[in-house]
Amino acid sequence: MSVTARPAPPLDPAKFRDPRLTAKGEERAQVRLAALRTLWVNTGTLCNITCRHCYIESSPRNDALAYLGAAELEAYLAEIDREALPVEEVGFTGGEPFLNRDLPRMLEAVLARGLRALVLTNAMKPMRNHAAALLALRAAxxxxxxxxxxxxxxxxxxxxxxxxxxxxxxALAGLGWLARQGFHLHVAGRAGFGAEGEAAMRAGFARLFAAHGIPVDAADPVALMLFPEMDAGIDVPEITTACWGILRKSPESLMCASSRMVVKRRGAARPAVLACTLLPYDPQFELGATLAEAARPVPLNHPHCAKFCVLGGAACSR
Structure with missing residues (x-):
């Protein structure tokens, strides 16, 4: 006998409206910046493809987030140096980061400071167009x-x-090229995509990696990140201050306790710093123009905060 899954209920419109209180009047959880360990850089929302469920709505036409320039990133790297911030890694996301012609210069600026750099890419033609620059960065x-x-x-x-x-x-061809050239690789998939459990997903990726000589450990949750689905229209519990104890979870385990993201909005005079990578368009998560201004606490006032980060246990960096 087959059982038809019930559709998920829609989000209660009373939820996620007040940054201080939940719909039930309880104190909403917030997360303070314990230490800035990862700085994310959105290189622009333009992408060479259009995915069906892209949370940031990247496409060949969406330039809502404009290309960030190397000089603009340098200002944030200088602030990190000047304030001796404990940043360990700078992550680049998009859109497709390799469409931004300044990406190699930005990577060199980060790596030359002794920081780690992480690039999220679909490994398609835009990445291959930067093959020579990538090989030089790898060698150095x-x-x-x-x-x-x-x-x-x-x-x-x-x-x-x-x-x-x-x-x-x-993408597989690009991944194979990176593997043959000796790059340090991670892979990002989607948890439960295709109605599989996590164990089956990891086993499937392990077979794929073995067949194509991809040196990624599919059992390692950092090397192969399986992200939960993101749908802000589906109902999810709001996170209160009491949830930390109930869930036995520390607020310092969330992305916004250790990371921020720099974006350049189309038409804006200067970049802005956001609470995290997941909420690029919601103005309540724009925290300021500098890293110092963006160091204030973040109320968990969005469905993604609850489903992706707290209940899903996901994070975009290691």
Whole structure:
């Protein structure tokens, strides 16, 4: 006998409205910046493909977040140096970061300071266009440069269903090139995509990696990150201050306790610093123009805060 899954209930419109209180009038949880360990840089929302469920709505036409320039990033790196901030890693996300022509210069600026650099990429043509620059960075800085390649699923059919026909083969070819050149690699997939459990997903990726000589440990939750689904329209509990004890979870385990993201909005005179990578368009999560201004606590006033970070246990960096 087959059982049809019930559709998830829609989000209660009374939820996530007040940054201080939940819909039930309870004190909303917030997260203070314990130490800035990871600085994320959104290089721009333009992408060479359009995915069906892209949380940031990247596409060949969406430039809501404009290209960030190397000089603009240098100002934040200078602030890190000047204030002796404990940043260990700078992550680059998009859009597709390799569409930004300043990316190699930005990576060199980060790596030359002794910091780690992480680039989230679909490993398609835009990345391959920067092959020479990537090889030079690899030769100069070794494993301090990590590339995290997006493979939504370990089969072409389901990956291409999300991205576009033929994208799996192109991404796998790019991943294979990176492996042969000795780059430090991670892979990002989607947890439960295709109605599989995590163990089956990891086993499928392990077979794929073995077949193509990809040196990624599919059992390692950092090397192969499986992200929970993100749908802000589905109902999810609000996180109160009491939840930390109930869930036996520390607020310092959340992304916004150790990271911030720099973006450049289209038409803006200067970049802004946001609470995290997941909420690029919600103005309540824009914290200031400098890292110092953005050091204030973050109320967990969005469904992504609850589902992705607290209940899903996900984070975009290690």
């Amino acid at each position: 800085h070794g494993d301090r440069l990590t590339l995290r390649v997006s493979l939504d699923h370990h089969t072409a059919a389901l990956h291409d269903q999300e991205r576009q026909e033929g994208s799996f083969a192109q």
